[in-house]
Amino acid sequence: METQLLEGKKLAEKMQSEMKVRVNSLLEKGKIPGLTVLLVGEDKASQVYVRNKERQATKVGIKSEIIRLPETISEAALIEQVEQLNEDASVHGILVQLPLPKHINEQEVLRKIDYSKDVDGFHPMNMGNFLLGNASALPCTPYGIMELLKAYDISLEGKNALVIGRSNIVGKPMALMLMEKNATITIAHSKTKNLKELAQQADVLVAAIGRGHMITGEFIKPGAVVIDVGMNRDEAGKLIGDVDTASVMGIASYVTPVPGGVGPMTITMLLDQTIKKVEAE
Ligand SMILES: NC(=O)C1=CN([C@@H]2O[C@H](COP(=O)(O)OP(=O)(O)OC[C@H]3O[C@@H](n4cnc5c(N)ncnc54)[C@H](OP(=O)(O)O)[C@@H]3O)[C@@H](O)[C@H]2O)C=CC1
Numbered sequence: 533m534e535t536q537l538l539e540g541k542k543l544a545e546k547m548q549s550e551m552k553v554r555v556n557s558l559l560e561k562g563k564i565p566g567l568t569v570l571l572v573g574e575d576k577a578s579q580v581y582v583r584n585k586e587r588q589a590t591k592v593g594i595k596s597e598i599i600r601l602p603e604t605i606s607e608a609a610l611i612e613q614v615e616q617l618n619e620d621a622s623v624h625g626i627l628v629q630l631p632l633p634k635h636i637n638e639q640e641v642l643r644k645i646d647y648s649k650d651v652d653g654f655h656p657m658n659m660g661n662f663l664l665g666n667a668s669a670l671p672c673t674p675y676g677i678m679e680l681l682k683a684y685d686i687s688l689e690g691k692n693a694l695v696i697g698r699s700n701i702v703g704k705p706m707a708l709m710l711m712e713k714n715a716t717i718t719i720a721h722s723k724t725k726n727l728k729e730l731a732q733q734a735d736v737l738v739a740a741i742g743r744g745h746m747i748t749g750e751f752i753k754p755g756a757v758v759i760d761v762g763m764n765r766d767e768a769g770k771l772i773g774d775v776d777t778a779s780v781m782g783i784a785s786y787v788t789p790v791p792g793g794v795g796p797m798t799i800t801m802l803l804d805q806t807i808k809k810v811e812a813e
């Protein structure tokens with residue numbers, strides 16, 4: 533079977549050029565969309581993502597700012613920063629880059645973001661509305677994956693979908709979105725016993741694990757759609773996914789490359805949700 537790449541980067545570029553038009557019409561009304569990222573500490577990977585986000589935001593005309601805070605910042609001081617941004621009318625979207633240092637309670641910080649400025653969809657109000665099927669900001673990574681599947685006309689109805697990973701930011705919301713499109717979902721994690729057998733039955737497999745090249749061709753049902761969320765570094769410092777892409781070629785029907793697959797879609801959804809906040813004003 534010939535395996536087709538799901539080219540997130542191309543779709544992201546197309547969607548971003550449409551966003552430019554939307555931003556321009558906002559600018560004509562004197563409205564400038566503003567996105568602020570709070571980055572705590574010096575985590576190398578986070579620095580790269582944050583820089584990518586800033587570059588692409590600027591490209592579509594969003595005013596983007598990164599506030600860099602020291603690793604040693606207290607939870608109270610970080611919350612104070614969040615509250616300042618809540619009050620700032622020029623800021624439409626707030627993103628607190630995760631993970632935060634161990635001494636800070638992530639959930640306590642996220643819940644302090646004004647939920648109407650939560651463009652990541654991580655505030656409990658948005659998470660709750662999403663779970664209930666109400667309108668809400670959505671977690672950008674699974675949202676971007678759904679847009680990618682839609683663009684390639686991949687139907688999910690009645691399909692067996694396996695999501696490997698159960699984090700709040702990827703695995704859990706991913707499974708829910710697939711279920712909403714009438715897939716039958718299975719969620720696997722580090723305590724799952726028969727991962728390979730489960731994977732071999734999956735028509736759609738989403739790997740959101742954080743282990744480089746763990747998913748090889750032998751996990752893949754012939755014809756399956758394989759979504760690689762992983763962003764890992766190999767020994768040489770090269771960016772690699774959770775899926776060993778070369779070994780699934782010829783078995784899967786579709787696979788997302790790393791880089792150029794899910795990552796650019798995540799950023800695009802973040803920009804989209806920021807612009808939507810201003811459009812709704
Ligand atoms: N492309 C993008 O836009 C994004 C990429 N990422 C990347 O996606 C990956 C996952 O991110 P995130 O969800 O935040 O990570 P987490 O570390 O929060 O979650 C990882 C999940 O994988 C599970 N897991 C770990 N080891 C195994 C194993 N051997 N077998 C089965 N399951 C396992 C864990 O299980 P348990 O719950 O039992 O611990 C956990 O549920 C990372 O590489 C991250 O960098 C993340 C966000 C966005």
Ligand SMILES: Nc1nc(=O)c2c([nH]1)NC[C@@H]1CN(c3ccc(C(=O)N[C@@H](CCC(=O)O)C(=O)O)cc3)C=[N+]21
Pocket residue numbers: 578580581584627628629630631652672673763771790791792793794795796798799
């Ligand atoms: N509050 C919060 N929201 C997030 O959305 C969030 C987060 N915290 N913490 C970290 C993860 C990771 N993440 C990525 C986004 C884009 C790329 C991306 O653009 N990747 C490019 C290449 C990047 C490179 O070359 O290094 C690609 O895959 O083509 C990667 C990873 C968002 N995350």
